[in-house]
Amino acid sequence: MSIDISQFLHTFFEESFEGLDAMENNLLHMDVNSCDVEEINTIFRVAHSVKGGAATFGLKAVAEFTHSMETLLDQIRGGEKTLSDEGVDVLLRSVDVLRSMLANSKAGNELDFIESEEIKKRLDELLDKGSSKKTVMKPVVERKDDQQITNWEIKFIPETGLFKSGNDPVRMFRGLSELGIMEATVNAESLPDFESLNPEECHLSWDITISGKISKEQIAEIFEWVADDCKLTITSVEEEATAQLVENMVPEDVKIVVPIVKPMPGKEGRATQTESASIRVSIDKVDDLINMVGELVITQSMLGQLGQDFEMSKIEKLSDGLAQLERNTRELQESVMRIRMLPISFVFQRFPRIVRDLSTKLGKKVELIMNGESTELDKTVMEKIGDPLVHLVRNSLDHGIEMPEMRRKSGKDEIGLITLNAFHQGGNIVIEIIDDGKGLDKAKILEKARARGLVGSDEDFGDDKVADLIFAPGLSTAEVVSDVSGRGVGMDVVRKNIKSLGGNVEVRTEAGKGSRFTIRLPLTLAILDGQLVRVGEETYIVPLVSIIETLQIKKKYINDIAGKAQMYRLREDYIPIIRLYQSFGLKPDQEHLENGLLVVVEGDGQKAGLFVDDLLSQQQVVIKSLETNFQKVQGLSGATILGDGTVALILDISGLLASAKDSAQMQASGAAA
Amino acid sequence: MSSILVVDDSASMRQMVVFTLKGAGYEVEEAVDGMDALKKAKLRSFNIVVTDVNMPNMDGISLIKELRGLNDYRFTPLLMLTTESGADKKQEGKAAGATGWMVKPFNPEQLLATIKKVIG
Structure with missing residues (x-):
């Protein structure tokens, strides 16, 4: 029988990653001066399980690497060694190495041994310090097959308490009979009288002969479990003359032979297929x-x-x-x-490490406080919000928090504070990143924005609007471009990513006091708050987050420009009017603008007015993908089924604006020609 | 058919052991640590218990000690799954009443061969 153990690999990777997260978390909170035994135990168990699993599932390099970690932790656990700051550091690095080894194994990539060798060396150095114990993984003794046929005589005299360990001589006989031709003779001499017989005790002994291509070790192995509970002699008939007593005889180097399990062919394909396709549900x-x-x-x-x-x-x-x-x-x-909802701690848990590493690197002192880690949000949202959050936290640490002496000078505590908050508000999840650093330098931002031509030189800006400029493309005020943040590709990407999740991000800042970034995200991508609008006979859904306002059209604000395009004057702005009936080729109730309604929407930073016949109700709708059920359609992000069973299409505002712009340009060039 | 209680805090190891044993037709129940196992072992009796050693809440050796103290498990085979570095664990386990041990890593075939020898 052969069992494909690669089917358990996915679980192994999943539990190992989880274990490593816990390990990292414990290491970060570890105070080397007052180690909690349970903490060390938890860390040890992770290393132990990863090693066991890796060895079982044929990930030899991972098993070898974890072996050193396990040994070190076992010694710390047993009090042979104390955990030093250096130890914590090396163990944290080991966590990183293991993560990448596992990730590479999972993806079926080649492993990078350069880093793992380096860290393993450091682990081994720690192990060697003040200890003579060798920690080499014992090589597995291979069973030789060039065995001669031998006749063996075995004398097996169990102690009376044999059964109490759950052992039964029958098991040994079964094992022996698998090795060769066996014959056992029972010896009942020491069996007491029936009256005094205790059936829970063993009073029998056996003389066994067995012949075959069998080594002494193989026989000893069968009796290994009861070695302490019996008298056992194993003699080969040939060397009977030099019969030797074997007591407590299991030689040190006898091992159960373990064939190395080779990774199954085709594993790579399967590994990538199952990537992230499963979810753990409580x-x-x-x-x-x-x-x-x-x-x-x-x-x-x-x-x-x-x-x-x-x-x-x-x-x-x-x-x-x-x-x-x-x-x-x-x-x-x-x-x-x-x-589909997972606690945000899945994302938050990376931050203690990031903050620790980065603050050490920058020479800053920072404390990280996290609140609301159990706040839940959709798995898909979670996966996509991780990177933007990391960027914002790094940004706060790099640009927000000042150096310790700076902080002292300005009368603040040396230790800067970064707070991560998560909570639910309405149908949204709100994540805040707050630092008590120096705040944004508004003058500098404005100056830079003017230099780049992002704002006019005489434009007057409110404070909040200035702070908002940091999300504009290509604007970074970092004086030195560090490898931490400030490559100028940061904040605009952050905002774009958050917007693509249907959320938004804003910043409030006060000079000298710090900044607060607030991210608002929908709890799920599967349900959408929509405004139903009517165009002719059809109902469309406009995502509520895209709508700025809705107004009745006044004729005096309509401006005709070149071609057939029309603009609407909205206070100081001019916005293009998109006639939805034209975009979708419908027959509307109204072609005269002043008889209909204008829904002002924003997408990709541009505003436009959608001309519709009527506004209907607002409701939550379940999004059905058009791509999986039909095909991608420009200007539509999906469809839904309404209460009365009719299908309504959901507008993709960004796409709609883009296609309207294209057609306007075509018309304009057509008119010019 | 014989019933087996499999105790391991690692889901992947547990899955493998359970899959192997179920595939061979045994009736298998799983427990995630010693505490869980003890609870389940008290609810009904099993023909054999296979337990990991290193587990949170209650480790395998304490579990074996507890089980041996129960009337239903006085003679039941109790197997430990140890690693090659746990030589002293074997002795500790034996003293607690373990029947025997299997050394990790093992493959499904080896596991099955051992179980078959123990309970037929």
Whole structure:
């Protein structure tokens, strides 16, 4: 029988990454002067499990690397060594190395041995310090096959307590009979009288002969478990003359032979396929779901019964039942959505490490406080928000927090404070990154923005608007471009990424007191708050986050420009008017602008007015992908099914604006020609 | 068919052991640590218990000691899954009442061969 163990690799990687996160977390909080035994134990267990798993699943390099970690931790755990700051450092580096080794193994890439060798050397150096214990992984003794046929005589005299360890001589006989031709003779001499017989004790002994291509070690191995509970002699018939007693005989170097498990062919393809395709869900969420389905079944059977012999007198019962069904459905929907929700600690947990490394590098003293780590958000959102958050935190540390002496001079505590907050607000999750550093230098930002022509030289800007400029493309005020942040590609990308998740980011800052970045994100990408609008017979959905305002069109603000394009004067701005019926080729109620409504939307930093016939209700809609069900359509981000069963299309504002611009240009060039 | 309780805090190892044993037709229940195992072992009796040694909450050796103290498990085979570095653990386990041990890493075939010898 052969079992493909590569099917468990995915679980192994998942649990190892989780373990490494826990390990890192514990290491970061570790105070080397007062080590908590349980903390060390937790760290040790991770190394131990990763090693065990890696060896089992054939990841030899990983197993060897973790072996040194495990040994070091075992010695610290046993009190043979104390954990030094250097030790913590090396262990943290080891976590990094392991992560990349595992990630590479998972992706089926070649492993990079240069770094792992270096860290392993440092681990081994720590191990060698003040200890003579060798920690080499014992080589596995291969069983030789060039064995001669030998006849063996075995005398097996168990102690009376043999059964108490759960051992049964039958197991040994089974093992022996697999090796060769065996014959056992029972010796019942020491069996007491029936009256005094205790059936829980073993009073029998055996003489066994066995012949075959068998080594003494193989026989000893079978008796290994009971070596301490019996008298055992193993003699080959040939060397009977020089018979030797073997007591407690298991030689040190006997090992169960372990064939090295080769990584299965085709593993790479599978590994990449399953990448991130699974999700860990806590049991209580699944239980909730099962509960809810139970309720649904009850409601369904109630309604079913009602339907069988329905009379108008039961109409009240029916409407009760339907109300219950609605409630069940809503709860079920919420439960299902919750399955995709993960606590934000998945992202937050990287930060202690990042802050520690970076503050050491910059020579700053920083304390990191995290609140609301259990706040949940959608897995997809989580995966995409990680990098922008890292950028913002690095930015706060690099540009916000001052050097210790600077802070002392300005009367602040030497230790800077970075606070990460996460909480729910309405249907959004809000993440704040707050530092108590020097704040943004508004004068410098404005100066730079003017130099780049981002704002006019005489334009007057409010404070908040100035701070907002840091999200403009190509604007970085870092005097020295460090490798930390400040390459000038940062903040605009951060904002773009957050916007692409349907969220926004803003900054408030006060000179000398610090800055506060606030990110607002939808809890999920699967449900959208939408404004339903009507164009002719059709209903479209405009994402609520894109809508700035809605207004009745006044004729005096309409401006015709070259071609057929029209602009609308919105206070000091001019925005293009997009007639949705033209974009989608429909017959509208109204072609005259002043009879319809204008929905002012923003996408990719540009505003436009959508001309629609009517505004309908606002509601949450479940997004269905057009690409998977049909094909990608410019200007549409998806579709949904409304309460009455009709399909409504969801507008992609950025795409719509882009295509409107194209057609306007075409018309303009057409008119010019 | 014989019933087996598999105890390991590592999900991947547990999956492998359980998959192997179930595949061979055994009735298998899993536990994530010693505490969990003890709870499950008290609810019903198993023909054999296979446990990891290093686990949070209650380690394998304490589990074996506890199980041996229970009337239902006085003679039940209790196997430890140890690593090659845990030589002293074997002795500790034996003293606690373990029947025997398997040294990690092992492959599914080796596991099955050992189990078969113990409970047939």
